[in-house]
Amino acid sequence: MLVDIQNLRVSFATRTGTFEAVRGVSFKIGTEKLGIVGESGSGKSLTARALMRLLPPNARIDADRLNFDGTDILKADERTMRGIRGKRAGFILQDPKYSLNPVMTIGRQVAESWRQHKGGSRKQALEAAVDLLDQVRIRDPRRVCDLYPHEVSGGMGQRVMIAMMLAPDPALLIADEPTSALDATVQAEILRLMEDLVSKRGMGLILISHDLPLVSHFCDRVAVMYAGHVMEELSAGTLAQAKHPYTKGLLNCLPSLTHPKPRLPVLTRDAAWLQS
Amino acid sequence: MTKRLNALAGLLASVGLTLLGLVIITFLIGRVMPIDPIIAAVGDNAPQEVVERARLEMGLDQPILMQFFHYVVQLLHGDLGRSILTKNPVISDIARYFPATLELATAAVIVAAIIGIPLGVWAAVRQGTWIDQTIRVVCLAGHSVPVFVLALISLLVFYAALGIAPGPGRQDIVFQDMVPHITGVLTIDSIIAGDWDALWDALAHMVQPVCILAYFSMAYITRMTRAFMLDALRGEYVITARAKGLSPFSVIWIHAFPNVGVQLVTVLALTYAGLLEGAVVTETVFSWPGLGQYLTVSLMNADMNPVMGATLLVGLVYVGLNLLADAVYRQLDPRVR
Numbered sequence: 001m002l003v004d005i006q007n008l009r010v011s012f013a014t015r016t017g018t019f020e021a022v023r024g025v026s027f028k029i030g031t032e033k034l035g036i037v038g039e040s041g042s043g044k045s046l047t048a049r050a051l052m053r054l055l056p057p058n059a060r061i062d063a064d065r066l067n068f069d070g071t072d073i074l075k076a077d078e079r080t081m082r083g084i085r086g087k088r089a090g091f092i093l094q095d096p097k098y099s100l101n102p103v104m105t106i107g108r109q110v111a112e113s114w115r116q117h118k119g120g121s122r123k124q125a126l127e128a129a130v131d132l133l134d135q136v137r138i139r140d141p142r143r144v145c146d147l148y149p150h151e152v153s154g155g156m157g158q159r160v161m162i163a164m165m166l167a168p169d170p171a172l173l174i175a176d177e178p179t180s181a182l183d184a185t186v187q188a189e190i191l192r193l194m195e196d197l198v199s200k201r202g203m204g205l206i207l208i209s210h211d212l213p214l215v216s217h218f219c220d221r222v223a224v225m226y227a228g229h230v231m232e233e234l235s236a237g238t239l240a241q242a243k244h245p246y247t248k249g250l251l252n253c254l255p256s257l258t259h260p261k262p263r264l265p266v267l268t269r270d271a272a273w274l275q276s
Numbered sequence: 277m278t279k280r281l282n283a284l285a286g287l288l289a290s291v292g293l294t295l296l297g298l299v300i301i302t303f304l305i306g307r308v309m310p311i312d313p314i315i316a317a318v319g320d321n322a323p324q325e326v327v328e329r330a331r332l333e334m335g336l337d338q339p340i341l342m343q344f345f346h347y348v349v350q351l352l353h354g355d356l357g358r359s360i361l362t363k364n365p366v367i368s369d370i371a372r373y374f375p376a377t378l379e380l381a382t383a384a385v386i387v388a389a390i391i392g393i394p395l396g397v398w399a400a401v402r403q404g405t406w407i408d409q410t411i412r413v414v415c416l417a418g419h420s421v422p423v424f425v426l427a428l429i430s431l432l433v434f435y436a437a438l439g440i441a442p443g444p445g446r447q448d449i450v451f452q453d454m455v456p457h458i459t460g461v462l463t464i465d466s467i468i469a470g471d472w473d474a475l476w477d478a479l480a481h482m483v484q485p486v487c488i489l490a491y492f493s494m495a496y497i498t499r500m501t502r503a504f505m506l507d508a509l510r511g512e513y514v515i516t517a518r519a520k521g522l523s524p525f526s527v528i529w530i531h532a533f534p535n536v537g538v539q540l541v542t543v544l545a546l547t548y549a550g551l552l553e554g555a556v557v558t559e560t561v562f563s564w565p566g567l568g569q570y571l572t573v574s575l576m577n578a579d580m581n582p583v584m585g586a587t588l589l590v591g592l593v594y595v596g597l598n599l600l601a602d603a604v605y606r607q608l609d610p611r612v613r
Contacts, residue, residue, distance in 0.1 A: 052519060054515055054518055054519060078524075082521045082522075082523065083521065084521070085518065085519050085520065085521040086519060086520040086521030086522075087521055090519070091515075091516075091519035093512055093515060093516060093519075094512075095512070098511065098512035098513065099512040099513055099515070099516045100513060100516065101513040101516070101517070101531050101534075101535070102513070102535065102609075102610075102611060103534045103535055103537070103608070103609055103610060103611075104531070104534070112520070112522075112530075113520045116520060116521055116522060117521060148610040148611070150610070150611050161516075164516075164520070165519070165520075168521075
């Protein structure tokens with residue numbers, strides 16, 4: 001079992017008290033692809049960041065169990081965490097325009113990631129970076145190595161990000177809305193690339209998104225989150241038979257080209273969902 | 277290539293316009309001041325015909341545009357006029373006073389940057405902790421305690437009471453005029469002359485004024501660095517760097533810090549320019565024969581040629597440092613290249 005989360009809670013101390021953003025999330029994942037969907041503020045990103053302990057300092061993490069590949073994340077010291085981050089679990093952020101360092105060349109950023117966990121000389125690392133950029137299907141990787149992030153497109157930026165996070169051969173890849181900032185045509189390409197590499201390397205994948213159909217298409221299982229809770233977890237193929245009213249409601253709100261509706265329904269929320 | 281040439285032409289044009297504006301302003305300073313330049317030159321009791329002759333000699337009977345034209349022609353010949361007070365050409369006065377300020381300002385800005393930048397980064401990284409609060413208080417004091425208070429207390433304690441610091445001035449009387457005047461910067465001249473005692477003496481005299489100027493500048497640099505770093509640390513690329521498993525040191529100094537470089541360069545350039553303007557108060561308290569003192573004394577005595585000359589120099593320093601900062605930006609930030 002790669003990830004084992006039991007009753008995860010993330011709370012923030014605010015001026016008026018504590019605000020609990022994640023309220024008892026549990027799931028397990030092996031070398032498979034788990035999609036987490038939910039609306040903005042449902043706690044999906046925080047869940048993923050809690051797993052790598054990448055939360056802001058005022059956040060508090062509680063859990064009955066929070067294990068990554070046998071390591072207890074709650075008790076691990078910073079040093080152990082640094083051995084997990086990057087090396088065992090890669091983390092892809094939403095928008096390469098902000099998530100890549102603007103004043104560092106792409107080659108250096110990828111090489112740094114490789115060298116941090118694999119050692120070796122600068123030259124070897126740069127060669128590895130070229131090879132990695134080639135693996136994410138960037139044409140002319142040697143030229144791209146010398147470019148700065150603002151000189152490449154969003155799609156290419158996200159490829160660079162993937163190359164960077166796959167550099168140390170991690171066992172798990174967490175992608176936090178990796179395609180939300182991209183054009184629709186590029187989205188599919190990036191997802192396909194990610195799926196391809198993850199399958200080829202036998203990795204686990206946590207794909208966070210607010211796009212239900214997209215996630216169900218690329219993942220084995222889908223967890224639907226709402227207001228800090230997991231409403232329902234189901235295998236991707238059975239999405240149509242979702243039982244929870246929230247999931248049904250979400251699916252119901254999707255416009256369809258084949259069965260157009262004159263007016264999309266509005267999701268009605270029930271406070272009782274949060275009781276369980 | 278043509279793009280480069282165009283950029284260069286644009287740069288030259290903007291510098292030219294700035295310089296023209298600067299010259300107009302210094303010229304106006306000499307004309308709009310409620311001071312009669314003739315009386316300042318010949319004295320209150322001069323007979324009428326002497327006043328008349330001076331008026332003609334100084335070209336004050338001509339239309340203002342002609343006067344301006346003559347002023348510019350003079351400037352182009354490197355002639356800033358003569359000081360009434362020192363009887364020397366202003367240009368040679370400045371050549372004597374400015375190196376003293378240059379020496380002080382350069383040392384102060386280096387000390388301020390070396391201490392202020394890491395302190396600002398540290399405060400940002402430890403935001404909200406007692407470290408941050410302590411640094412904030414230290415900076416607030418540096419900003420709000422008047423320089424002359426600090427300078428006088430410093431002299432009182434280290435020179436008068438403890439006797440471990442040298443008194444005011446740039447050097448001890450024994451070393452006066454011992455090192456040949458080459459650059460005017462005493463420390464460099466002493467090194468060129470190989471006179472280590474003189475160098476030591478010059479450095480010892482610099483310690484107090486440099487520390488006081490550096491403290492004041494450091495307060496500003498620290499506060500700005502802290503603000504820039506807080507902004508940079510909120511960046512997504514910092515999360516990326518941490519997600520790569522980098523050490524906190526790498527995250528801060530290799531990823532976040534280079535991103536504040538451009539803003540910091542501006543702060544440093546402005547701080548340096550401000551110091552080069554001559555720190556009048558510090559120079560006065562420490563009897564430092566610098567530009568600030570020269571400017572103030574001339575102004576008090578309605579000696580307008582030195583005032584105009586020194587103002588022009590300060591303006592040139594600002595223009596020059598801004599150009600330099602622009603050039604450094606391009607090196608630091610690929611986005612503005």
